[in-house]
Amino acid sequence: MSAFENGMLKPLKKKKLSEHIYDEIERLIVTDELKEGEALPSERDLMEIFGVGRPSVREALQKLEQKGLVEIKSGEKTRVTRPCTETVINNISGIAIGVLTQQNERIQLEKIRQLFEIAVVREAARVRTAEDLKQLQLALANNKVxxxxxxxxxxxxxxxxxxxxxxxxxxxxLQMYSTFIDWLIKARSKEKFIELHEQSYIHHCCIYQAIEAGLPDKAEQYMRQHLQYVMDNT
Structure with missing residues (x-):
């Protein structure tokens, strides 16, 4: 039995005109046929090229802008850009925060955080400079206050x-982690976390001391304890 007879192929879903325009321009950008900084045709020209009305063109351009693929400025031509880290993160932030209202998903993200921060603290204990230690001391002092x-x-x-x-x-x-931790904080219970402040500060002190002493194993041990404690009590 061929693929045409056994139901493997499904009917094509109808797309909005703006989605067709978006897909075509995105393809040209991704394949580098449209270079960064290159101007797109005017809205009127795009209307003629695609045989559509102005609303469809504008909707497609707005979606491209949201994805960080073009830059739209009033009175100027729309130009191709490349998405930066901030744009990528902003595009998924709303979805991520919504997902994290579910307990299981939040726990999974907490575990990802553990893996990430354990690797980071080991490296920090190995490569920290005198200036880095000053910044850590300042952060720790502010935390205590x-x-x-x-x-x-x-x-x-x-x-x-x-x-x-x-x-x-x-x-x-740094930018990715800032957003990552913001998602987790918004998903936590405020009432529960207030009780953790003093113990968390003690953990922070231990982590700092291990980093200052240049002890990756100890830094990992204290970070594991800290993150597990936070995850178990929030």
Missing amino acids: QLSNYDGFIETDVRFHLAILGCLHNPMA
């Missing part, structure tokens, strides 16, 4: 973890 303030503690908690990641001097990783 905010022990009784929920919002302040959360903010300084995140800054401490970002300071650890800062030891690797990787701006893209």
